[in-house]
Amino acid sequence: FLYTEVIGNPSGAVADLAALADVASAHDLPLVVDSTFATPYLCRPMEHGADIVVHSATKFIGGHGTSIGGVVVDSGGFDWGSGRFPRMTEPSAGYNDLRFWENFGEYAFCTMLRAEQLRDVGASLSPFNAFMLLQGLETLPQRMDEHVANAHKVARFLEGHPGVSWVAYAGLESSPYHDLAQRYLPDGPGAIFTFGVAGGRAAGAKFIEGLTMVSHLANVGDARTLVIHPATTTHQQLSDEDMVAGGVTPDMVRLSVGLEDVDDICWDLDQALLGAGS
Template sequence: MTNKELDFVNFDTVALHGGQTVDPVNRSRAVPIYQTTSYLFDDTEHAASLFKLKSQGYLYSRNANPTIDVLEKRLAQLENGVGAFAVSSGQAAVSIALLTIVKAGDEIVATNALYGGTYTLFSKTFARLGVKVRFVEGSDLQAISTAINENTKALFTETIGNPSLQIADLQALSKIAKEHHIPLVVDNTFATPYLIKPINHGADIVVHSLTKFIGGHGTSLGGAIIDGGTFDWDNGHFSEFTAPESSLNNESFLEIAKEKAFIVKARYELGHDLGATLSPFNGWLFIQGIETLSVRMKKHVNNAQKVAEFLNHHELVEWVNYPTLPGDAQNSLAARYLPKGAGSIFSFGIKGGLDAAKIFINSLQLLSHVANVGDAKTLVINPASTSHSRLSPEEQLKSGVTPELIRLSIGLEDIEDLLADINQALQQATRK
């Protein structure tokens, strides 16, 4: 058997083999865990060349690690990117990706149907850093284009909004971004590269919370940034990529890394300076998760469709928001961008409003009430009082969050057991 890294293209083969060259010394079939902080240099010249980005290799695990390297290469291949950078959380991935592009005085335009933590990051923390984020209704393409001005440096969206499930029209957003010469940054956490590859639809940069479906078992925190290698950083608006760096022998990141300029800059500037490092062990767990991603996603989607249909016809349910239900306003977008399914996360409203929603959640026996999604186990939460609670009522509504909304992340349990638990909790919640 060869230890050469081959250029596979099919999803499951990449998920199992991508990025790995078998250890030539011990011949480990599994990716080894390199639990080390640092690496020996050949000599002083070798050390200097690594720090100046003149040669490839490992110098310190805050910058790169052999276990994490396999994860990054595998993610880049799955997303059709040119490179990836794995970090300590999804929130770190969003922060580093955008702060690599913007500085004080710059602006970002973001669709408003976002995870509450991202909304708060943009509206509070980025504001303190001097970066203004303009939130715009994601389906209003004209308003998005109008919101972009000479200070705008990025357009941000989620493939499937959390928890509104607004599906991003990526091709339309990409066209707007290209017209204004800014990159389109897409959070693909809810969909994963199994359901959609945003770069194929015009995205320039993709981010993930690996904590969710990639890991799949609620055991590890992590995030990732994937560079599509498609954006022209030499268009006159991003001098940080083209200006000579004294620390790099007066060369620019674009000169050194070419189409990988963004991901190299993200890794060796903010990745290094902020230290949002992914541990080798967590990286190894994410590799295990990737290996079964397609198998899990198929059942996630299948179970979610059945639960959504069950609730949609239930007499105790007011409404269900799932893009593939008959008559849903997003049917056409789901068919275009998510032909394998619209994911396993959706929301619904119970008759009786917020009070009934609380009783429903407290009455569940199989479903787990936790602040997470994408687990093998089915999860439930009321976003208005938890994940989006730091938003004002007006901001919640703009994000698609109403007080009574219940979010479900459907797992891999037997469907009969899921439906039985949901049904008994609905009966408890609406009992007079």
């Protein structure tokens, strides 16, 4: 497999899907694209050569942080019969030597996932979680339009704030990924991005503690604005050098912009940044 994210977490880098599809095709590999941050509304990776698309439905698809689930979508266009994927072409002992590729053709991969992976892992979505995720899908376009609009305004606000040293959002013209975002995400590059708090690790932690409306949670893609400081939470056990090598800087804050009034979001970020710099 060649695996990528449409929008990287937490870097915010936008993948050149068509170029990666060419690489995957040249090496007879399926291109698997995680489109969680982009959502099915903002990007359709299969139109750019992806063979399989995955989503964490827990995020924007559900939209309210109420349910855990995932989605795998297979284009049905990849040739699993090349001999490089024996699980798809060799007999499956658990199903009377059935051969997935021979028996199911374009449905082989999804059938194998259901018949073997779900059986072995035991994952089972509860009916109520399925209901909640389907409810979220009904309003996905409307919510994403508002998420993106708020994210653009918040990113521009932070880009001009004296307490912020950098902003990594592909919706800004200053981003090195802006052109790719225009190509693959014409309706907006999502609502999750990172920025640096002037003053480094200590200032980043103080900023988090100073927020009053924005929630300090590791989730993303919620109706509420969520924030996390990796250097003092998910990556706190690493040295600064190791964090930087992993794409996380001590001053980095990841922000998932919600659906609150954008002036309220900016007000809370502003007062927390001012407090972090005092």
